[in-house]
Amino acid sequence: MLTAARLVTELHRQCVTHVVGLPDNASAALFAALAHDEQITVVAVTREGEAFAIAAGLWMGGAKPVVLIQSTGFIESGDALRGCVTRLRIPLVCLLGYRGYRKLAAAGLRPSLELLTPANLSRPDQDSCALLFEPTLRAWGIPYDLLSSDHDLSRLTAAFDRAQAEETAVALLIVEDTE
């Protein structure tokens, strides 16, 4: 189980000032937990690409943002991530809901370039976004790890450390709905 309250505590521990994003099922509880938080301001966007540019501006202004969006929106955001975060070397932790992960795992599929065939990408029993997600992260040079339960929360610290040390975006993929 991935507990929203525990995640918020970790974000406080990392001195996060803003969470910029757009909610989905996986992040709904987290957004709800942040709605009245006194230390972290939620910035709601209309399209996920906005989130990366807003986060870049926040960082330049001295804040410490996190981006929280779903994998579909992440794929839509390619140029914003490239131009506003990677190009500027913004240290940025991104919490990304992994849509379709359960179906992928149940079918025993491990995302890879070889799986990205027209036949697989149109399979009705799989979410093509799930098949594309990890290969896309790798292609865009974004290091990532999975976040499936409270036991994984130490990975959050590692992600912040790596983002800071390497001046890069680092992704944590949320594979279970937050509660």
Next chain:
Amino acid sequence: MITKSQLLEPLARLRTDQIVVTTMGVVRPWGRLSAHPFDFASADSAMGHAADLALGLALAQPQRRVICLNGDGSMLMTLGTFVTIVQAGARNLLLFVVENATYEITGNQPVPGAGRVDFAAMARAAGFARTFTFKEAEPYSTALPDLLALDGPVCVVVRTEHGHEPPMSRRPDEVPCLQRSLAEDARRLRAALLDATARRSETASPG
């Protein structure tokens, strides 16, 4: 129609300690007028996101005004940003839409809806309480001191003549704001803002 000089020169004269974010066709002309430490050229980055970046700066620096000189082609790419700015309550943000009706630096190809789209009406519909459209230089320069003092978010649409700025790159023979890499420029601005914030805190609590 207003020329780029008529748009930028009065603004450069009146600008004090505001952050100014430029993009596309106004980057070089503004860079020739200003080398302020709080300037940031959103060039060689991602088209369409200068207003988003300015919003982030405004939220991180609520005590300081942020001016974004966005283009009409750029604004069309992220119209949702009008809504995001209002939702975020960025009262210190002044968003200019420089409406020349073309994608200037790629050769003045017309933008969709050129001459028909009403950006001020879009901003109003998104919740901007204050929107303005200027087609002539004199009313614009007369209103500018008041515009800079208004509580925002404010949207100012300025209909300008076509310009002829060629594509941009960051290299030593460019205007000063394009001589550093984006990453260097981001760190330069962050350091300047953090330094100014620290100085303001020291002044506010002597001893």
